[in-house]
Amino acid sequence: MTHPLPSPTRPLRIGTRGSPLALWQAHEVRRCLMAAHDLPMDAFDVVVIKVTGDMIQDRALKDIGGKGLFTREIEEALLDGGIDIAVHSVKDMPTQQPAGLTLNCYLPRQDVRDAFVSPGVAALADLPRGATVGSSSLRRRAQLALKRPDLNLVEFRGNVQTRMKKLEDGVAVATFLAMAGLNRLEMSHVARHAVAPEDMLPAVAQGAIGIERRDNDAPVIALLDAIHCTPTGQRVTAERAFLAELDGSCETPIAALAILEGDQIWLRGEILRPDGSQSLADDIRGPIAEGPELGRTLAKRLKSRAPAGFFDWH
Numbered sequence: 001m002t003h004p005l006p007s008p009t010r011p012l013r014i015g016t017r018g019s020p021l022a023l024w025q026a027h028e029v030r031r032c033l034m035a036a037h038d039l040p041m042d043a044f045d046v047v048v049i050k051v052t053g054d055m056i057q058d059r060a061l062k063d064i065g066g067k068g069l070f071t072r073e074i075e076e077a078l079l080d081g082g083i084d085i086a087v088h089s090v091k092d093m094p095t096q097q098p099a100g101l102t103l104n105c106y107l108p109r110q111d112v113r114d115a116f117v118s119p120g121v122a123a124l125a126d127l128p129r130g131a132t133v134g135s136s137s138l139r140r141r142a143q144l145a146l147k148r149p150d151l152n153l154v155e156f157r158g159n160v161q162t163r164m165k166k167l168e169d170g171v172a173v174a175t176f177l178a179m180a181g182l183n184r185l186e187m188s189h190v191a192r193h194a195v196a197p198e199d200m201l202p203a204v205a206q207g208a209i210g211i212e213r214r215d216n217d218a219p220v221i222a223l224l225d226a227i228h229c230t231p232t233g234q235r236v237t238a239e240r241a242f243l244a245e246l247d248g249s250c251e252t253p254i255a256a257l258a259i260l261e262g263d264q265i266w267l268r269g270e271i272l273r274p275d276g277s278q279s280l281a282d283d284i285r286g287p288i289a290e291g292p293e294l295g296r297t298l299a300k301r302l303k304s305r306a307p308a309g310f311f312d313w314h
């Protein structure tokens with residue numbers, strides 16, 4: 001039998017950020033690879049890489065600026081051979097990978113919904129008038145502001161534990177987190193409920209774990225083939241095509257969700273003004289194979305409907 005790893009003499013190096021969620025995801029990829037190829041745990045090394053986005057905790061992400069705050073250092077390690085694959089939350093990934101790298105392997109997608117998290121309020125609909133809600137997500141803030149202009153929205157960064165502490169300290173009465181992350185960390189008990197996508201359309205690729213690799217790395221391609229989830233790839237690819245077509249307007253809050261129905265793919269997309277004063281949303285359906293084209297078409301349709309000034313914030 002040929003050895004499935006690129007090198008029989010050293011472990012395959014899996015690069016990841018160091019947050020508890022990122023580590024869980026890297027270990028999940030290791031578990032999947034071990035099972036698919038009947039390999040022992042020590043055939044893999046999980047290598048933690050520090051990224052800019054994790055080192056700066058005291059500023060809003062949109063003020064640090066630049067794309068790939070959570071990926072640049074990891075991609076550099078991949079390009080220079082320090083790691084063999086990189087595990088990411090696809091939600092945090094730019095639509096374009098640097099020259100030499102490919103992102104097209106996805107684990108089965110988890111819950112795509114946002115969770116309503118609050119020590120004192122049972123449901124999103126029960127938030128009292130003027131309540132203070134914490135979120136660092138431009139999308140969640142815009143979607144909330146659109147529905148509930150009365151709410152007081154404040155910046156809220158940090159990992160799940162930090163955010164829970166802020167809620168206990170009364171910095172805000174509620175926040176939102178991805179159900180997928182809470183489930184993975186066995187923290188779903190902090191969710192009062194999952195918000196239906198009809199009420200809060202999720203971020204592009206929310207709930208999806210992706211594995212990035214060097215182009216043309218044949219042994220790694222063969223290794224990853226065995227764990228790739230085709231339906232997840234089809235959905236995420238359509239959503240990311242929608243996002244890519246809108247990327248020119250980089251600070252616009254964007255949401256999208258694709259669902260497969262037989263041989264068809266249904267895609268809903270939304271763009272908002274950050275203050276929630278306007279939202280444009282629509283959906284499109286077609287053959288699964290045309291997912292990326294459908295994503296681009298939907299994005300162009302929304303862009304063409306945007307009134308003058310929709311994309312200008314500065």
Ligand SMILES: NCc1[nH]cc(CCC(=O)O)c1CC(=O)O
Nearest residue numbers: 089091177178180181206207208
């Ligand atoms: N932006 C941070 C981030 N990136 C991915 C997830 C959750 C896991 C996922 O969506 O796969 C989170 C945390 C959150 O939004 O609550």
